[in-house]
Amino acid sequence: MSDFRKITEEDSYYNDIEKMSTSTILTSINQEDQKIATAVKKVIPQIENFIHVLVKKMQNGGRLFYIGAGTSGRLGILDASECPPTFGVNEDVVIGIIAGGDKAIRTAVENAEDNTNQAIKDLKQHSISKNDCVVGLAASGTTPYVVKGLQACQELNITTACITCNPNSPITEVSNFPIEVLVGPEFITGSSRMKAGTAQKLVLNMMSTTAMIKLGRIKDNKMVDMQLSNTKLIERGTKMIAKSLKIDESKAKELLLKYGSVRKAIFHATH
Structure with a gap:
C-alpha cells in the first residue's frame, strides 16, 4: 500500500x-x-x-x-x-x-x-x-x-x-x-x-x-423520546408539551409524568 x-x-x-x-x-x-x-x-x-x-x-x-x-x-x-x-x-x-x-x-x-x-x-x-x-x-x-x-x-x-x-x-x-x-x-x-x-x-x-x-426519533427539532432521567430533562419535556399543546406547565408536567415521554404525552392528549 x-x-x-x-x-x-x-x-x-x-x-x-x-x-x-x-x-x-x-x-x-x-x-x-x-x-x-x-x-x-x-x-x-x-x-x-x-x-x-x-x-x-x-x-x-x-x-x-x-x-x-x-x-x-x-x-x-x-x-x-x-x-x-x-x-x-x-x-x-x-x-x-x-x-x-x-x-x-x-x-x-x-x-x-x-x-x-x-x-x-x-x-x-x-x-x-x-x-x-x-x-x-x-x-x-x-x-x-x-x-x-x-x-x-x-x-x-x-x-x-x-x-x-x-x-x-x-x-x-x-x-x-x-x-x-x-x-x-x-x-x-x-x-x-x-x-x-x-x-x-x-x-x-x-x-x-x-x-x-x-428512524423517527426526533419531531421538529425536539428530543420527544428522551429518557426522563433528571430534573433538567423533566423540565425540558414539560416545556415541550406545554408549547405543543398550548397548556400551562403544571398540566404539561402531569401528562409527562403520567405517560413517561413527550411523544406519548402529546399523542394521548390529542387522540
Whole structure:
C-alpha cells in the first residue's frame, strides 16, 4: 500500500512547544482545531453513503456497533451510551466495544489493541449478524484489534465502515464504507486524542444523530423520546408539551409524568 501515509504520526508544525507562553499554546491548539470541521465537511458524501445503508438495516431490526481501542474506543462508547437517554432507544441498538473491555474505558490495558482475534469474539457475544453494521474507529487506520475485527465481519457478510485520519490505511481495505478525515499532524506529535479524536467525535455525532432522525426519533427539532432521567430533562419535556399543546406547565408536567415521554404525552392528549 504505497500511498499509505501515517499523517497522525508526522511531526507537529510547531517546535519548542515547552518554551511557548500559555496564550501561544492555546492559540496554536485552537488554530489547529479550526482545520477539523473543514476536513469533516469533505467526507460528508462518504458518511451519507453509509447512513443510507445503516438506516435500512436498523429499520429492519439491525444494530450499530462501534469497535475501537484507546481514545477511539472510548469515543465509540461515549456516543453509544448517549443514544438511549437522547433518543429513547434500547441500550442494545447502538453498542460501543473497546479493546480490553470495560476496564479500558478508564485505564489503558496493555497490548489490548494488538489482539487480532478479540474483536470478533467481543462482537459475537452480542450475537452479531449480517443485519448489523460495524464501524471501526482507528485514527491511525492500523490498529490490529479493529482491522482484524472488520475483516472477520466482512467474511461474515456484515456491513463495515471505518473512521480514520490517515489516507489509504489498512482499515480502509476491510471497510465497505471508508471515511478518511485528514486533519494533518497533531499539535503534539502523535497525540491523536487531539485533532484526530475530535474529528472522530464529530463524525460519530453526525452518524448517530442523522440515523436517529431518519428512524423517527426526533419531531421538529425536539428530543420527544428522551429518557426522563433528571430534573433538567423533566423540565425540558414539560416545556415541550406545554408549547405543543398550548397548556400551562403544571398540566404539561402531569401528562409527562403520567405517560413517561413527550411523544406519548402529546399523542394521548390529542387522540
